[in-house]
Structures are given as C-alpha cells and as structure tokens.
Amino acid sequence: MKAMYSFLCLLGGVFALAAAVGEGKTNGYDLSKTMNGVTFQRAKAVREPTPDRPALRFSRLHNIKGKAGAYSATSALGRVLRTPPSHHEHTYQNVTRAGEFSTQYAIQCGWDGVPVWLLFDTGSSDTWAVQTGFECDDGWGDEHDEGACGFGKPLIDGFGDDTIQDLHFSLKYGSGEKITGPMGYSDIACGGVFVSHQQVGLANYTYWHGNNFTVGMLGLAYPSITSAFYGEIGSEAPWNAISYTPFLTSAIMQGAIDPVFSVAILKNSSEGMLAWGGLPPMDWQRGEFAATDLIIANLIGQAETSWRYSFYTIIPDGIKWGQTTDTTKFPYIVDTGTTMNYLPPRKCPLLLGVSETCGLTPHAALAEAIAMAFQPRAVYLYQWGSYFAPCDAVPPRFAVIISGVEFWINPADLMYQDLKDPLTGYCAVAIASGGSGPYILGDVFLQNVVAVFDVGAAQMRFYSR
Numbered sequence: 489m490k491a492m493y494s495f496l497c498l499l500g501g502v503f504a505l506a507a508a509v510g511e512g513k514t515n516g517y518d519l520s521k522t523m524n525g526v527t528f529q530r531a532k533a534v535r536e537p538t539p540d541r542p543a544l545r546f547s548r549l550h551n552i553k554g555k556a557g558a559y560s561a562t563s564a565l566g567r568v569l570r571t572p573p574s575h576h577e578h579t580y581q582n583v584t585r586a587g588e589f590s591t592q593y594a595i596q597c598g599w600d601g602v603p604v605w606l607l608f609d610t611g612s613s614d615t616w617a618v619q620t621g622f623e624c625d626d627g628w629g630d631e632h633d634e635g636a637c638g639f640g641k642p643l644i645d646g647f648g649d650d651t652i653q654d655l656h657f658s659l660k661y662g663s664g665e666k667i668t669g670p671m672g673y674s675d676i677a678c679g680g681v682f683v684s685h686q687q688v689g690l691a692n693y694t695y696w697h698g699n700n701f702t703v704g705m706l707g708l709a710y711p712s713i714t715s716a717f718y719g720e721i722g723s724e725a726p727w728n729a730i731s732y733t734p735f736l737t738s739a740i741m742q743g744a745i746d747p748v749f750s751v752a753i754l755k756n757s758s759e760g761m762l763a764w765g766g767l768p769p770m771d772w773q774r775g776e777f778a779a780t781d782l783i784i785a786n787l788i789g790q791a792e793t794s795w796r797y798s799f800y801t802i803i804p805d806g807i808k809w810g811q812t813t814d815t816t817k818f819p820y821i822v823d824t825g826t827t828m829n830y831l832p833p834r835k836c837p838l839l840l841g842v843s844e845t846c847g848l849t850p851h852a853a854l855a856e857a858i859a860m861a862f863q864p865r866a867v868y869l870y871q872w873g874s875y876f877a878p879c880d881a882v883p884p885r886f887a888v889i890i891s892g893v894e895f896w897i898n899p900a901d902l903m904y905q906d907l908k909d910p911l912t913g914y915c916a917v918a919i920a921s922g923g924s925g926p927y928i929l930g931d932v933f934l935q936n937v938v939a940v941f942d943v944g945a946a947q948m949r950f951y952s953r
C-alpha cells in the first residue's frame with residue numbers, strides 16, 4: 489500500500505511540473521531562454537521508458553476539415569506573436585490564413601456511458617462538454633439560438649457523480665471563443681480507457697464557432713494548465729486557479745494504461761490513430777527509431793489570464809533538405825492540430841554584415857531555402873501567407889534529424905494537391921516560416937512517423953514508417 493502511495497505521489501510529481509524542473513541545456517539549446525513569451529521546461533522522468541509494444545486500447549481520430557483551427561499551436565502562437573513586429577521576421581506567416589490549413593481531430597468517448605465526439609487537443613488539459621440548455625452567446629453579450637454555436641449532438645444533461653460547489657471552469661481561446669460552466673465528476677471512457685470519477689466541465693455558457701459535430705474537448709496536454717477557478721465567474725485570476733488531475737493523468741494513476749500514448753496520422757484518409765499505453769495496433773513497418781527529451785513549452789496569454797496552453801516539444805538536431813543540412817538548435821512543438829511544418833530562420837555565415845538569417849526578403853528563413861529547392865521554385869503568395877508551387881513541381885528531399893536519425897518526409901506530402909490558389913493554379917507547399925518561433929512539426933511530419941509521448945519517462949520517441 490505504501491509503495492502504491494509513493495508511486496502515485498511520483499506520478500503526481502511528474503505532472504506537477506514544479507518550477508524547479510528543467511534548467512540547463514538540452515541538446516545544445518538553453519531552455520532558460522524564453523521565446524516570444526513562451527517558456528520551456530524539461531519534463532521530469534519518474535520511471536524508465538515504457539517498452540514500445542502494440543497497445544491494447546486505441547481511439548480513431550476523425551479528421552474535421554473546413555474550420556479555422558483556433559486551438560492549434562499555430563493559432564495559439566500566432567496570437568502571441570501578433571504583437572507589433574519590429575520587422576517582418578517577428579511574425580508568423582499570416583496566421584489568420586494559416587487557419588485555412590489547420591486540421592482538427594475528433595475522438596469518440598463515452599461520457600457517463602453516452603457516446604460523444606470531442607475535439608482532441610494536445611495543447612490544453614481540460615475535458616469538457618456542452619450542457620443541455622446552455623446559453624449560446626455571439627461574443628457581444630447577445631444570446632442566440634443554440635444552433636448558432638455549432639455544437640453536435642447529444643448534449644450532456646449533468647454530471648454522473650457530484651457537482652463541485654463553488655468551482656467553475658473558464659476557457660478563453662485567442663479567437664475570442666469562450667466557454668464557462670460548472671465542474672463536477674463523471675465517468676469518461678475513450679478507446680476502452682475507462683476513468684471513473686473524472687473531474688470535468690460542463691459548458692453552460694459558450695461563445696463558440698463549432699463544427700456541428702463535436703460537443704466538447706478532450707485535453708491531453710501536460711496538466712500544468714488546467715482551468716478550474718474558485719469564485720465568481722468572470723473573476724478568474726492566477727490566485728483563484730486551482731489545479732486538478734486531468735483525464736490522462738487519472739487514467740495512468742488509476743492503472744488503466746502505462747504512462748504513454750502515441751499518435752499516427754494516416755496518409756490517405758487524413759484520419760489518425762491514438763494508441764493508449766503503447767504503439768498503434770495497426771499494420772505498419774517500424775523503420776528507423778529515435779528517442780529524445782520531452783520538453784514542455786508553456787504559453788501564457790498575457791491579456792487573458794485564463795487562457796493557457798502547454799505543448800509537447802522536442803529539440804531536433806537539425807533539418808536536412810536536398811544536399812544541405814542546418815543544425816541550429818531550436819525547440820519544435822509536435823502538434824496534430826497544425827497541418828504544416830513551421831521552420832526557423834536559417835543560420836548563415838555572417839558575411840559583409842548581412843543579417844544572420846541570410847535572406848534579404850522579409851520571410852527569409854529555412855522555409856524560403858526549401859521553397860527555392862522545389863523544381864520549379866515555389867513562390868510566396870502574400871494573400872495566403874504561404875508558399876505555393878506548380879502542382880507538378882518536384883519537391884526536394886526533406887528530413888528532420890532527431891537524435892542523429894534522419895526522418896524523411898515523403899516528397900509527395902510536401903505539397904497539397906487539393907489546396908490550390910485559384911489565381912495561379914499553384915498548390916500549397918507544406919513548409920512555412922515560423923518567424924521568430926517557436927517552430928512546429930505538424931501533420932506533414934506526423935504522417936511519416938509514429939510519435940510516442942512517453943510522459944512517464946519524459947521522453948518522445950519516433951519511428952519512421
């Protein structure tokens with residue numbers, strides 16, 4: 489019993505993310521440097537890595553298209569970076585437009601036994617669903633018909649277990665979207681992972697641009713950032729925030745799964761698979777393998793105290809394209825909600841006092857060098873804030889180097905045949921500039937690997953496939 493207790497304490501510790509964790513350098517990158525208001529921490533390991541074997545439990549990720557992704561790393565970062573730039577390199581490529589290239593995934597879970605579709609989010613930690621009879625607001629304080637908020641069906645009547653008195657949850661997304669409501673306990677089961685008495689939120693007030701399909705969200709981020717508050721609704725502040733144990737941590741603590749989950753985005757269907765406690769139990773060839781430290785990027789919205797994000801992040805050795813390798817170290821967020829890869833500036837020899845990013849154009853970056861390596865070259869289209877190339881162009885070979893292993897992206901994946909600029913007829917390129925950072929490995933990368941999030945060992949592992 490005592491051993492069990494200390495094990496749980498340890499697990500609590502891994503997720504508590506004490507400020508003491510994570511000093512020093514990781515893979516040559518100084519984690520104490522903040523980047524545009526984003527802070528980094530080395531996650532703390534509490535146990536040996538879980539051996540990779542096929543998981544017994546998994547959930548299918550259902551792709552939802554046609555919705556600007558307010559919850560992806562790109563849009564979250566874009567808002568932070570939407571401060572007046574001193575020069576163009578300080579901004580992301582037009583993130584308003586990047587929303588057009590975002591992907592969201594829905595996951596089916598049982599909510600006190602009722603099957604519901606939830607948005608799958610690795611950037612936030614709360615699990616919530618919308619409550620029957622909720623108030624749908626238009627952002628100006630005017631109440632509208634429920635349909636205007638675009639939730640799917642069914643809505644949830646109440647908590648299966650008790651309501652927590654005097655506690656509410658409040659989430660504000662940078663898009664302006666807003667969710668509040670009471671908190672309580674319900675039984676949540678996703679892909680066969682059953683958690684009893686999970687603390688969850690029921691939204692009774694929303695300003696939301698939904699997809700008419702999902703009814704809430706399943707947050708799988710590091711739980712440093714749950715959004716429960718004591719006190720009046722509207723008085724959310726750091727001093728009345730109270731953290732709690734979110735779904736993934738509960739599942740691990742209740743012994744439902746090993747402290748690992750893994751994600752594979754499937755190519756042809758754009759669907760995905762989330763495996764609980766191991767590798768996706770699908771037919772795939774394990775290729776090259778690499779393990780690297782798990783870093784947590786914390787993003788704190790300054791204006792809105794109740795808006796917080798935390799992202800699973802790694803520090804690759806570098807990027808390779810064509811015959812060129814760039815080994816400057818930067819943190820990259822691994823994000824299923826972002827379609828493209830967002831790359832850093834390029835390290836170039838300092839010649840004649842020309843800028844370090846060696847480009848003369850505003851968005852000069854690795855992304856530009858890679859765009860130039862398409863045959864024929866890709867061009868930057870301002871109206872989209874992204875690179876486009878003739879749809880039959882030949883993309884360069886492109887790899888992300890992680891712990892010495894080159895993870896190659898299938899050249900065909902580097903262009904979106906179905907994302908055409910109507911004027912030029914060109915197709916969108918899957919590599920974009922991440923400005924002054926942080927940078928993102930999105931679905932175009934995740935389609936070519938199986939990504940293992942070993943939260944117990946504070947490690948990320950990748951297999952090429």
Ligand SMILES: *[C@@H]1O[C@H](CO)[C@@H](O)[C@H](O)[C@H]1NC(C)=O
Pocket residue numbers: 582583584585870871873
């Ligand atoms: C970004 O895209 C939005 C929406 O299309 C557009 O209104 C805005 O002018 C663009 N900004 C830049 C800098 O291109």
Ligand SMILES: *[C@@H]1O[C@H](CO)[C@@H](O)[C@H](O)[C@H]1NC(C)=O
Pocket residue numbers: 622623655656669670671692693
């Ligand atoms: C929502 O629930 C809270 C309790 O958390 C309550 O104070 C509030 O009046 C409810 N709002 C609506 C619109 O039902």
Ligand SMILES: *[C@@H]1O[C@H](CO)[C@@H](O)[C@H](O)[C@H]1NC(C)=O
Pocket residue numbers: 554555635638698699700
């Ligand atoms: C959701 O349905 C409403 C009305 O039924 C419609 O106006 C809206 O465009 C739909 N939203 C999406 C994202 O499909």
Ligand SMILES: *[C@@H]1O[C@H](CO)[C@@H](O)[C@H](O)[C@H]1NC(C)=O
Pocket residue numbers: 755756
């Ligand atoms: C995916 O599509 C490619 C070509 O479009 C095809 O060669 C391949 O067999 C497909 N794979 C699956 C799993 O359907």
